Amino acid sequence: MNFAKRLERLVELLNEKNLDAAILGDRANVRYFTGMRFNAASFSILFVSKKGDVVLLTAILDYNRVKKTCFIKDIRKFPEDDPNYLAPLRELLSGRDVKTVGVEFSSVSVERENLIKEVTKAELLNIENDLLNMRMVKDKEEIELIKxxxxIAEKAMIKAMESVREGMKEYEVSAIAQDVMMREGAEGLSFEPFVMSGENAWLPQRFSSAKELKKGELSLFDMGCIFAGYCSDITRTFSLGGISDEQKNLFEVAYEAQKRAIKTVRPGVLAEDVDKAARDYIAEKGYGKYFPHLTGHGLGLSIHEMPIVDVGRKTVLQPGMVITVEPGVYVEGIGAARVEDMVLVTEDGCELLTNAPRELVR
Amino acid sequence: MNFAKRLERLVELLNEKNLDAAILGDRANVRYFTGMRFNAASFSILFVSKKGDVVLLTAILDYNRVKKTCFIKDIRKFPEDDPNYLAPLRELLSGRDVKTVGVEFSSVSVERENLIKEVTKAELLNIENDLLNMRMVKDKEEIELIKxxxxIAEKAMIKAMESVREGMKEYEVSAIAQDVMMREGAEGLSFEPFVMSGENAWLPQRFSSAKELKKGELSLFDMGCIFAGYCSDITRTFSLGGISDEQKNLFEVAYEAQKRAIKTVRPGVLAEDVDKAARDYIAEKGYGKYFPHLTGHGLGLSIHEMPIVDVGRKTVLQPGMVITVEPGVYVEGIGAARVEDMVLVTEDGCELLTNAPRELVR
Incomplete structure (x- = not known):
């Protein structure tokens, strides 16, 4: 990865937007610009000035490692468990002529904002979307890591789906997949995976409970991992048999909607058009009001990023974008169905990145 | 759990502090007051007024479940993937006479702050420490869940330590423990677990890498799970044999320091005194400058909470507090050692909550 190049683009952005500096804390952004992995329980702060000064602030216990492995010259440490842990940021900002600072508004805390304003009197501006735009099109190395x-997620899904049987608890199914992913060298999970069976699926429950799998139910399993910083995300709908024609039809509608949406994915198409292909089909089949979420989302260093594939989203698809396609149908008393795959936008269309079997009955 | 009682105490706090409302987003706080579990990838917002109005804002996809299972009457939904996702919070605040709002400064985002200020013109005040104080002493039910x-973590540590052998990768060891915890019904991991072997341990690395375990090394494994919302945390130091007397001594110093610290734990003692027992012993043995972190931390609904057991921390220990005790020694070129256990402060002393074998050579 060309981190120096990425930092150059950030400096350009600061100059374009007339910002004196950026102070970034979002894990995905820090990793994008520095390449540094941090324990999910740890954090760090990246300072970049419009003149090109770059300082990475890390916890004392991360300092030696980062100093040894990071290309950035100016690494400083902060005492993570100290109430005054931001003192090194204060020191870094003291005496600097910083009047405007770019930060991530959805994650920068009021505590950090107050410190920045107290020391610099600067105005804070939101550059979150600019950074998301910068990360939206993936380069070759990123695409390899996402693949x-x-x-790994595909392998885990296959093993989990081969293992499902009557009486298994939802969390036992997710445990099987997690184990495969961790043994394959995943850094962690891209989100808390969840099996939702029967009534938990149409609720929806969004975490794996101790409920046991039964025949006659539609069940969903949504999961993914992080490999070298990059996320994956895949959902399968499964049944242990004994389901009605109506349940089968529900699955067929969700699956067909997904196929239709994927067929539209190519450079130049708007994100909302991919959504429309799925949404119109589901509506046409009479389930319009049972599809309560987006059709898909970009993913990379974070699990939800640009482009968002939903009603009204005008982002033009470009080669190198990676999105999920996951329309779903949730009908109380009947069941729920969603098939989710990862799709890479290529020069002349798209490539499916996840291919675990999609058959309903296991 | 008596959630209504907890909310009553929060309302009392607001009245004591002359705050018109609290707007809370920290997962641990929301769970403490509502009992609601949310997927780690989801979030929610709790509004409580000093008059006792309570509103829980959840993502659309969590709404049905929360509506069905939460004792709170006023549940509202927000569209989580929409740029305007905070509109329901705006609506909730519109027209309310709110001049001062308590929030958590270390986690409330500038985006949320701006919205609150725009709608209410209110001043935001930090009630984070008040909430941490409220959660510091655990009740009987909480203690059962922490136990x-x-x-579960103990069982996972035992299995992992039985499995270690030469040539295994660090992440393969943590995968074994994670699998035990998830199959035992843990909701997830209390933090990203890490095996650090040999040079990774004294660095320290703070995540599990692909480095293989070798004889002649000291290695650390630090991990824990979340069960019904509550965290566990345990560390063992292990070796595959072939270590020097100096390495053995390093382990003995860290372990003895831990035992001495644990011996001091009882009601009335200051947190800093527990730290001192470990720190003085390590200094006496000549490793003072090789102990770069705190001796311990409280844990409960979050993995790091009050009391912090470190230099200068004057918190008076009380029955029902749960802390870790984990002094460590890290010497470049030699190795690192830390033994961490969870300790419950009881009426007349303390109770060790984790007892996985502590012997060094496996």
Missing amino acids: AAAK | AAAK
């Missing part, structure tokens, strides 16, 4: 993350 | 989380 590796997708392959 | 259950500790037992």
Whole structure:
């Protein structure tokens, strides 16, 4: 990865937007610009000035490692468990002529904002979307890592789906997949995976409970991992048999909607058009009001990023974008169905990155 | 759990502090007051007024479940993937006479702050420490859940330590423990677990890498799970044999320091005195400058909470507090050692909650 190049683009952005500096804390952004992995329980702060000064602030216990492995010259440490842990940021900002600072508004805390304003009197501006735009099109190396993350998730899904049987608890199914992913060298999970069976699926429950799998139910399993920083995300709908024609039809509608949406994915198409292909089909089949979420989302260093594939989203698809396609149908008393795959936008269309079997009955 | 009682105490706090409302987003706080579990990838917002109005804002996809299972009457939904996702919070605040709002400064985002200020013109005040104080002493039910989380982690540590052998990768060891915890019904991991072997341990690395375990090394494994919302945390130092007397001594110093610290734990003692027992012993043995972190931390609904057991921390220990005790020694070129256990402060002393074998050579 060319981190120096990425930092150059950030400096350009600061100059374009007339910002004196950026102070970034979002894990995905820090990793994008520095390449540094941090324990999910740890954090760090990246300072970049419009003149090109770059300082990475890390916890004392991360300092030696980062100093040894990071290309950035100016690494400083902060005492993570101290109430005054931001003192090194204060020191870094003291005496600097910083009047405007770019930060991530959805994650920068009021505590950090107050410190920045107290020391610099600067105005804070939101550059979150600019950074998301910068990360939206993936380069070749990123695509390789995303593919590796997708392959691990695929393997885990296959093993989990081969293992399901009557009486298993939802969390036992997710445990099987997690184990495969961790043994394959995933850094962690891209989100808390969840099996939702029967009534938990149409609720929806969004975490794996101790409920046991039964025949006659539609069940969903949504999961993914992080490999070398990059996320994967895949959902399968499964049944242990004994389901009605109506349940089968529900699955067929969700699956067909997904196929239709994927067929539209190519450079130049708007994100909302991919959504429309799925949404119109589901509506046409009479389930319009049972599809309560987006059709898909970009993913990369974070699990939800640009482009968002939903009603009204005008982002033009470009080669190198990676999105999920996951329309779903949730009908109380009947069941729920969603098939989710990862799709890479290529020069002339798209490539499916996840191919675990999609058949309903296991 | 008596959630209504907890909310009553929050309303009392607002009245004592002359705050018109609290708007809370920290997962641990929301769970403490509502009992609601949310997927780690989801979030929610709790509004409580000093008059006792309580509103829980959840993502659309969590709404049905929360509406069905939460004791709170006023549940509202927000569209989580929409740029305007905070509109329901705006609506909730519109027209309310709110001049001062308590929030958590270390986690409330500038985006949320701006919205609150725009709608209400209110001043935001930090009630984070008040909430941490409220959660610091655990009740009987909480202690049972923490014990259950500790037992699961203990079981996972035992299995992992039985499995270690030369040539295994660090992440393969953590995968074994994670699998035990998830199959035992843990909701997830209390933090990203890490095996650090040989040079990774004294660095320290703070995540599990692909480095293989070798004889002649000291290695650390730090991990824990979340059970019914409550965290566990345990560390063992292990070796595959072939270590020097100096390495053995390093382990003995860290372990003895831990035992001495634990011996001091009882009601009335200051947190800093527990730290001092470990720190003085390590200094006496000549490793003072090789102990770069705190001796311990409280844990409960979050993995790091009050009391912090470190230099200068004057918190008076009380029955029902749960802390870790984990002094460590890290010497470049030699190795690192840390033994961490969870300790419950009881009426007349303390109770060890984790008892996985502590012997060094496996």
